[in-house]
Amino acid sequence: MTEFGVMTSGRTPLTPARQASLREHNLGMVLDQIVNAATPPSRADIAGATGLTRATVSALADHLLAGRLIAELAPVSSQRAGRPAVPLVPAARTLVAVGLEVNVDYLGVRAIDLTGAVLAESVEPGDFRNTRPEPVLAALAALFAGVVTPLEAEGIPMAGCYVALPGLVDRNTGPLRLAPNLGWESVDVVGLLTRNLQMNGTPVALANEAKLAARAEAEARRPDDVHSFFYVSGEIGIGGAIVTDGAVVPGRHGWSGEIGHTLIDPNGPLCGCGSHGCLEQYAGKDALMRAARLPQSAPVRALLDSVGSPSTDTALAEGGRALGIALSNTANLIDVDTLVLGGVYTSLAPYLIPPIQRELAARVLSHRWSPVTVQAARSVDYAALTGGAKTVLGDIVMDPNSWTRRVLAEPTPIT
Incomplete structure (x- = not known):
């Protein structure tokens, strides 16, 4: 599998290769055009978008059809002269x-x-x-x-x-x-x-939960051309991920984004990591439930249902303030103008965003010229599960031949 984070979805489209591997590269480029299209493209549409010839696109599309990676829809009439266009879509239930x-x-x-x-x-x-x-x-x-x-x-x-x-x-x-x-x-x-x-x-591969959730969020935001942001995954722990041009930035070892263990107060409570005063001791789900005087095993719905009680309102205000401090440091360090709240923070966003924004306004140096936007995530309901599966599919889009060789008894020549 490819190194996590180096996926095609949401990034600048691939361009025709001019090296020995150009056939395999162009096969992936055509599949990327089909999988990530807002509307199903025809062979002529793909040729126009990629700069490949119509004959090359047709041969590549035929190979993808034989490998059960794409399917054809019914022809549609076109205002251009010639035969009706045949839209191409990703194949359903073939892998x-x-x-x-x-x-x-x-x-x-x-x-x-x-x-x-x-x-x-x-x-x-x-x-x-x-x-x-x-x-x-x-x-x-x-x-x-x-x-x-x-x-x-x-x-x-x-x-x-x-x-x-x-x-x-x-x-x-x-x-x-x-x-x-x-x-x-x-x-x-x-x-x-x-x-x-x-x-x-x-085949099994691994990644941090927040990075996979951010992968799903990047795809969810692609239609609105929001390709760069910092994603915060709020659970019992707190994870983060930098997304630049639609791709998750893993860092040298794959360890970037551990915002939950950034410092809020060196004299604060002991964290499970062994340090004191980490963000998750103020804004993790367990911390919010404790501060609201609710059972830690209760769902986040219990926190929402108790909004209006002094303990819950204080818990959310103080949790949001701690998040705002940590995210201000993040914005100052990596020059990001969109922060996305995922995990349990998605439903809590209306209560967390105001204190977060107050801290950002006070602490982010560039705020006067480019205010940082805080938004609830769009990819919800266990986003990391979707991100993990999408990452597997991203590998196939990058290298369709690795899949078609499994499907075809004899690989069809690509011309």
């Missing part, structure tokens, strides 16, 4: 990509196809604080099998999976270095899962 997640209070699996449709999913609540990785990952593999086995029985082949984890992950192969809220350290997640028979040999 399945899966996003998995281990979070502090749930396990999740979501399977999608190349159209982005959810074919099946399952989310299992639980308390995974200070657990052993082996039984938790075995439970995740069983959840995976329950979702995927019926799809494979229908003849829909598996493309791969990404696992979202709430901690430091060494790129896409691991290990998971540290997940403080799980109590996990130096865990070979890929090895444990690939050796599990219920995974049935499925």
Whole structure:
């Protein structure tokens, strides 16, 4: 699989290659045009957008059709002379990509196809604080099998999976270095899962939960041309991700965006990471529930239902203020003008945004010339699951031949 974050969706469109691999490159470029089009393009549309000849586009499209990556719609009349145009779309239910997640209070699996449709999913609540990785990952593999086995029985082949984890992950192969809220350290997640028979040999890759959620958010914002932002994933822990030109920026080791462990007060409460005064001790879900005098195991809905009580209003105001301090530092460091609140913060956004914006106005040096916008996320409902599956599909779009070789007994020549 490609290095996480180097995906085509939402970025500047690929351009024709002028090297030995130009056929494979151009095949990916044509598939990218079809998968990410606002309206289904014809072969002539793709030729016009890419600069490839009509004959080349036709040959490439025929190869993608044979590899069951795209499908043709009924011809439509055109104002131009000649035959009616045949729109091209991603093929439905011809492959399945899966996003998995281990979070502090749930396990999740979501399977999608190349159209982005959810074919099946399952989310299992639980308390995974200070657990052993082996039984938790075995439970995740069983959840995976329950979702995927019926799809494979229908003849829909598996493309791969990404696992979202709430901690430091060494790129896409691991290990998971540290997940403080799980109590996990130096865990070979890929090895444990690939050796599990219920995974049935499925290729496994890893990424931080916030980065995968940001990947889904980047796709959700593409129609509005919002391609650069800082994403904040609010759960029991707090993760973050930088998105530039539609691509997640992973950092040297894949560890960027750990905003939950930025400092609010050096004399503050002890954090699970071993430091004092980290942001998640003021604005993580557990911290907000404690401050609101609600059970930590209660859903975020309980916090919303108690808005108006002094303890809840104070919890949200102080949590928003802490977030505003941390996000002000972020905006000053990376010159970002859009901040996106995801995870549990999406539903809490109306109460968190005002105190966040007050801190931004007071602390961001460039605020007078370019105020920072704070918005609720558009990709909701376990966004990291969608982001994981979309990342698998991004690999296929980058290199369709890796998939068509599996489908075709004899690879069709690309001319």
